[in-house]
Amino acid sequence: MQVKICGITSIEDAVAAVAAGADALGLVFYSASPRHIDAETAATIAAAVPPFVTLTGLFVDAEAAEVQAVLEQVPLNLLQFHGSESADYCEQFRRPYIKALRMKDGLDVLAAMDAHPRARGFLLDAYRPGVPGGTGETFDWQRVPQLSGRPIVLAGGLHPDNVVQAIAAARPQAVDVSGGVEAAPGKKDPQKVAAFIRAAKSQ
Numbered sequence: 480m481q482v483k484i485c486g487i488t489s490i491e492d493a494v495a496a497v498a499a500g501a502d503a504l505g506l507v508f509y510s511a512s513p514r515h516i517d518a519e520t521a522a523t524i525a526a527a528v529p530p531f532v533t534l535t536g537l538f539v540d541a542e543a544a545e546v547q548a549v550l551e552q553v554p555l556n557l558l559q560f561h562g563s564e565s566a567d568y569c570e571q572f573r574r575p576y577i578k579a580l581r582m583k584d585g586l587d588v589l590a591a592m593d594a595h596p597r598a599r600g601f602l603l604d605a606y607r608p609g610v611p612g613g614t615g616e617t618f619d620w621q622r623v624p625q626l627s628g629r630p631i632v633l634a635g636g637l638h639p640d641n642v643v644q645a646i647a648a649a650r651p652q653a654v655d656v657s658g659g660v661e662a663a664p665g666k667k668d669p670q671k672v673a674a675f676i677r678a679a680k681s682q
């Protein structure tokens with residue numbers, strides 16, 4: 480099982496997550512998030528990340544110029560679009576990207592995936608009106624499609640004590656966590672990070 484630790488805000492947290500076995504790290508460039516970092520900070524974190532760890536930049540309905548400006552400063556491997564971005568918007572940056580889908584009641588997940596034929600995968604997250612992500616809430620894992628043929632990253636309210644059950648129910652390719660491994664908003668707890676990765680990778 481691959482694990483992405485999202486909302487990394489410091490070199491210390493990045494190094495601890497990588498040492499614990501994280502496959503990917505998420506940097507949040509959404510200014511309303513308590514995990515938001517600027518491009519300068521992101522560049523210093525990026526310099527501390529070893530090769531073969533996927534450095535992911537997360538944006539929510541950002542101006543294209545803002546994404547471009549970050550890309551000029553930070554060597555991101557993957558973009559994560561967490562708002563209502565179209566495929567044309569996501570593809571203009573010519574970088575691999577994943578699209579977050581917030582699992583609102585009634586969402587046609589397969590149709591939402593079809594709208595992004597070139598996305599490398601889909602991060603399925605809980606839906607809370609007015610909050611684009613990092614809610615700490617789960618959704619019904621039975622809603623994760625099993626036959627989409629597209630890579631799925633399960634997110635939303637995961638923590639060390641529910642990730643095994645979540646993987647068994649949703650059978651994703653990867654899991655993503657933010658609040659469930661924090662000591663405080665924007666600060667990871669290295670013990671929780673290690674426990675989460677250990678549990679996820681036991682599956």
Ligand SMILES: O=C(O)c1ccccc1NCC(=O)[C@H](O)[C@H](O)COP(=O)(O)O
Pocket residue numbers: 485486505507509512513514537539561604611612613614615616634635636637655656657658659
């Ligand atoms: O983490 C945030 O603050 C955030 C804010 C706005 C959009 C997305 C955000 N996080 C995206 C992630 O990939 C989170 O890991 C995902 O939403 C799950 O968060 P959590 O329920 O806290 O594990």
